[in-house]
Amino acid sequence: MFYREAGQFKVSYAADQAVFPIAQDRIAMLALLLIAFLVVPFVASEYVYRAVLIPVVILSLAAIGLNVLMGYCGQVSLGSGAFMAVGAYAAYNFAIRLPFLNPFVCILLGGFVAAGVGIAFGVPSLRIKGFYLACATLAAQFFADWAFLRIKWFTNYTPSGSINAPPLEILGVDLSSPTANYIVCLVFTVVLAIATKNIVRGHIGRQWMAIRDMDIAAEIIGVQPMYAKLTAFAVSSFLIGVAGGLWAFVYLGSWEPAAFSIDRSFQLMFMIIIGGLGSILGSVLGAAFIVLLPIFLNQALPPFGALFGWRISTATVSHFEAMIFGALIIFFLIVEPHGLARLWSVAKEKLRLWPFPH
Amino acid sequence: MTARTRSFNEVLLSVENISLSFGGVKALSDISFDIAKGEIRAIIGPNGAGKSSMLNCINGFYHPQEGAITYKGVRRSQMRPHEAAEQGIARTFQNIALFRGMSTLDNIMTGRNLRMKTGLFWQALHVGPAAREEIEHRQAVEKIIDFLEIQHIRKVPVGQLPYGLQKRVELGRALAAQPELLLLDEPMAGMNIEEKQDMCRFVLDVNDEFGTTICLIEHDMGVVMDISDRVVVLDYGKKIGDGVPDEIKNNQAVIDAYLGVSH
Structure with missing residues (x-):
């Protein structure tokens, strides 16, 4: 009833090609951004920032990065943890070796280094596909784990291997409060998400999707597979690298290589599979789902057990958490293999007709 | 509709003594023909005659072991698919290859x-x-x-x-x-009569309005004889006929290839 596009006439191709061609969508997105920037900082507690908001925002960015590669270009990658690590350690090295640089500039530079490493590990994709490519990117993961643990230069010869991020500030303004952390991460994610959306709706994005859907036909209409695949690896690794820099500098503050283990790669992959392959919105929804579900189960299980007179210890809760989490992922993949983003578009389609059935 | 009689003099693409084999299987042997600028050229032949292989050679997807292809005056023995696309060769596939x-x-x-x-x-x-x-x-x-x-x-x-x-x-x-040469691999396969008529209309309009040279593979002989200017016939990787539709209709080797003869 409220979601009708009747009467909204598009009179130019620009209006037809807009990201949100329907006015209601534009308003909803604007409202969401206003809430995220202006309302949340006044209501969120420190716990909510640290446990929910900052991880969701940063991991959304990483998920968008992985979605560029897997969802849009169809290249399976298990190396996202490695690219996050490269972004984080490169940013750290820029910060300590060029101390005059702002930490956020270092994070962006770290993203470019990650893009370079991504291109290098993307080269095998020119010859191999599918599971074999997954193995090749897995090599990136193991290589990064090894390099950042064993090559002491990367960690500036700290004895423990754990390193600290530089203090966060811009032009003398201290940004170490949780609110400031959140806003900074949100700015990075929103700006880069918009940039990514612009790329995927343009001709470069179409080349990626052409390679994903049918690489032979793509080549025959003039797409160069090497260029398309390597740009996808570069853009993807850049986004993941920036997310890694933010994760290390803003969220963790001090970290060791285990922070970017293969678990992180799998987590990001679950996010985009559950959220929806080939969708920017899906990446964000998937990140929110994966971060929030354990917290929700953690909070909900003990009272639920109390209903039946069971006392559930914290250890049991964490076991249940893992089990329910796994079951939900499987359930999800069976019921809606195209992810939350598809669920959302189905809901919108229903809403257009509501309250009528068809 | 009767066969169209148009004359062409400028050669857009010529295939010279192409041979292609996969291991011991000879897909094409010593094929030569040309495609004139602005014409509709059909390639016909029974299943497995090497028609699709021929198109794949023209747009650089297969690399023939012998022979060369001259396109717009440039002679090449090998070309990569995206180079062919840059040179103005576009194609469709027998099994739809959309994204x-x-x-x-x-x-x-x-x-x-x-x-x-x-x-x-x-x-x-x-x-x-x-x-x-x-x-x-x-x-x-x-x-x-x-x-x-x-x-x-x-x-x-x-x-x-x-x-x-x-x-x-x-x-x-x-x-x-906006290709100069459009390769169509069985554009009407599996269509009903209305769809075929629509597709014929589009092919003829593309040729007339944009001046695009078209090379098509088709099994519907009615369509081929009606819309094409010249026809080349392949059988078992060899060229057995080449000419205007009326000549092909009366070519004994072609009739034999389609109907089968006792040797």
């Missing part, structure tokens, strides 16, 4: 990717040259959508379209590249 996850509009827009040049940076900002370029090419693509009468399925993912429309979208994608 199933993308809309009709995006599929046809992809056909113009060689003409879209803005880099990653402008694309990310989507202002200035990138936005202008997108609109310009959208206008060109909309002309093709009008031409092929597929306005109503512009935003539909092609995976959801019926077969006949998918074939039409694939023709649109090839046309979007």
Whole structure:
């Protein structure tokens, strides 16, 4: 009833090609951004920032990065943890070796280094596909784990291997409060998400999707597979690298290589599979789902057990958490293999007709 | 409709003594023919005659072991597919090769990717040259959508379209590249009579209005004899006939190849 596009006439191709061609969508997105920037900082507690908001925002960015590669270009990658690590350690090295640089500039530079490493590990994709490519990117993961643990230069010869991020500030303004952390991460994610959306709706994005859907036909209409695949690896690794820099500098503050283990790669992959392959919105929804579900189960299980007179210890809760989490992922993949983003578009389609059935 | 009699003098592409084999299987042996600028050239032959292999050689997907192809006066023994695309050769496939996850509009827009040049940076900002370029090419693509009468399925993912429309979208994608030479691999296979008539109309209109040279493979002899200017016949990888439709109809070797003879 409220979601009708009747009467909204598009009179130019620009209006037809807009990201949100329907006015209601534009308003909803604007409202969401206003809430995220202006309302949340006044209501969120420190716990909510640290446990929910900052991880969701940063991991959304990483998920968008992985979605560029897997969802849009169809290249399976298990190396996202490695690219996050490269972004984080490169940013750290820029910060300590060029101390005059702002930490956020270092994070962006770290993203470019990650893009370079991504291109290098993307080269095998020119010859191999599918599971074999997954193995090749897995090599990136193991290589990064090894390099950042064993090559002491990367960690500036700290004895423990754990390193600290530089203090966060811009032009003398201290940004170490949780609110400031959140806003900074949100700015990075929103700006880069918009940039990514612009790329995927343009001709470069179409080349990626052409390679994903049918690489032979793509080549025959003039797409160069090497260029398309390597740009996808570069853009993807850049986004993941920036997310890694933010994760290390803003969220963790001090970290060791285990922070970017293969678990992180799998987590990001679950996010985009559950959220929806080939969708920017899906990446964000998937990140929110994966971060929030354990917290929700953690909070909900003990009272639920109390209903039946069971006392559930914290250890049991964490076991249940893992089990329910796994079951939900499987359930999800069976019921809606195209992810939350598809669920959302189905809901919108229903809403257009509501309250009528068809 | 009777066969059209038109004369052509400029050769656009000529195939000289092409031989292609896969291991011990000889797909093409010593094939030579030419395609004149502006004509509709058909390649026919029984199943397994090497027709699709011939198209694959022309657009650089297969590399023949012997012989050379001269296109627009440049003689090549090998060409990569995207080079062929840059030279103005576009094609459709026997089994539809669309990008199933993308809309009709995006599929046809992809056909113009060689003409879209803005880099990653402008694309990310989507202002200035990138936005202008997108609109310009959208206008060109909309002309093709009008031409092929597929306005109503512009935003539909092609995976959801019926077969006949998918074939039409694939023709649109090839046309979007504004090719000089259009290779059609069985454009009417599996269509009903109305769909075939539509497709014939599009093929003839493309040839008349845009002056595109067309080389098509087709099994429907009625269609082939009606719309093509010249026909080349292959059988078991060898050329057994070449000429205007009326000659081919009366060529004993062709009749034998189709009907079978006792040796």
